[in-house]
Amino acid sequence: MPDAIIAEGLSKTFNGSVKAVDGVSFSVKEGEVYGFLGPNGAGKTTTLSMLTAVLGPTTGRATVDGLDVSHNVHALKQRIGLVFQESTADPDLTGRENLDLAAALFGVPLRDTPKRVDELLNRLALADSADRLVKTFSGGMRRRLELAVGMIHSPRVLFLDEPTLGLDPQGRAGFWKIVSDLRKETGMTVFLTTHYLDEADGVCDRIAIIDHGKIVASGTPSELKDRLGGDIVTVRPLGDAAALGPALQALPGVTSVTAQDGTFRVKCPSGDTLIPKVVGAATGLGIGLAGVSLRRPSLDEVFLEFTGREFREDEGPTATDRAVFLSRVQDSRRGRR
Numbered sequence: 001m002p003d004a005i006i007a008e009g010l011s012k013t014f015n016g017s018v019k020a021v022d023g024v025s026f027s028v029k030e031g032e033v034y035g036f037l038g039p040n041g042a043g044k045t046t047t048l049s050m051l052t053a054v055l056g057p058t059t060g061r062a063t064v065d066g067l068d069v070s071h072n073v074h075a076l077k078q079r080i081g082l083v084f085q086e087s088t089a090d091p092d093l094t095g096r097e098n099l100d101l102a103a104a105l106f107g108v109p110l111r112d113t114p115k116r117v118d119e120l121l122n123r124l125a126l127a128d129s130a131d132r133l134v135k136t137f138s139g140g141m142r143r144r145l146e147l148a149v150g151m152i153h154s155p156r157v158l159f160l161d162e163p164t165l166g167l168d169p170q171g172r173a174g175f176w177k178i179v180s181d182l183r184k185e186t187g188m189t190v191f192l193t194t195h196y197l198d199e200a201d202g203v204c205d206r207i208a209i210i211d212h213g214k215i216v217a218s219g220t221p222s223e224l225k226d227r228l229g230g231d232i233v234t235v236r237p238l239g240d241a242a243a244l245g246p247a248l249q250a251l252p253g254v255t256s257v258t259a260q261d262g263t264f265r266v267k268c269p270s271g272d273t274l275i276p277k278v279v280g281a282a283t284g285l286g287i288g289l290a291g292v293s294l295r296r297p298s299l300d301e302v303f304l305e306f307t308g309r310e311f312r313e314d315e316g317p318t319a320t321d322r323a324v325f326l327s328r329v330q331d332s333r334r335g336r337r
């Protein structure tokens, strides 16, 4: 299958000193859902902005659907769809009017517009509210409308920058179900960024973990989990338990022990058989335990493993996101006039 996105040594330096993206290379196959996962300021939005010709790379190159993003800006914009975490829809227009406007902006032929708009309104469960002002829409409806706007011209590659931030779990699940279904129906490629590890795990065919502008790990969710090499037993001792670390390390089958905030993470091939040994070791040292839990590796662990930090899911957009967002809104308003 051909590559829909190719990035080679893509870098972006702001103000001559801030290396927001630092030599990122990856490729995304046609029809794949590819996720960029990383903490605030990791360089996700900057990468997505370069791939969508919103920002020019400082060095490196990228192609999307076979077009060089630095040289084919107009053609590129016709082939890609963009959805951002903040709403770009006009709150004082109805859902349908927003879609009509988007259709005109993206060059959908006038005679095809009503059919396309109806199709998307139905597809995204917005048909009943199509003629209501967008300012009366719920958060989930607004997100679905953004997706409809992004899809209006049937793009070959859809870019989603944290599109579900702020939605409740049900809203997020509904949103991703629609994206998955649309992908299956159209064969389009999807590039997304997210703070939600569980989302990346469930939705993406492949994932890249980005930290400080660099990809620190990539692969399918299960490849990434396999790389951790087994189960993780988390041991929470009561009170001072410095002696427990070496005792855990000495248990048969333990491959590593890390301590963070008084909690030990113990890696081993089989957590079930390790737990009684952990309890025995703690008892032998006279150390009480507040809890012992077993986790199959999730992307949370993958993230911790490759970045050395816990992933924090509750952080909002950075100032950069807002600035990029505002410039896009201004661009789109200019386009409308």
Ligand SMILES: Nc1ncnc2c1ncn2[C@@H]1O[C@H](COP(=O)(O)OP(=O)(O)OP(=O)(O)O)[C@@H](O)[C@H]1O
Pocket (backbone or CB within 6 Å): 014, 015, 018, 019, 020, 021, 038, 039, 040, 041, 042, 043, 044, 045, 046, 047, 316, 317, 318, 320, 321, 323
């Ligand atoms: N226009 C700019 N001028 C200066 N620095 C910038 C600019 N845009 C981004 N940066 C910096 O580049 C880095 C990467 O920012 P970016 O917005 O790409 O991160 P992100 O991974 O999208 O973060 P978040 O999860 O918060 O959205 C940050 O340190 C940010 O402050």
Ligand SMILES: [Mg+2]
Pocket (backbone or CB within 6 Å): 044, 045, 046, 317, 318, 321
């Ligand atoms: Mg961002």
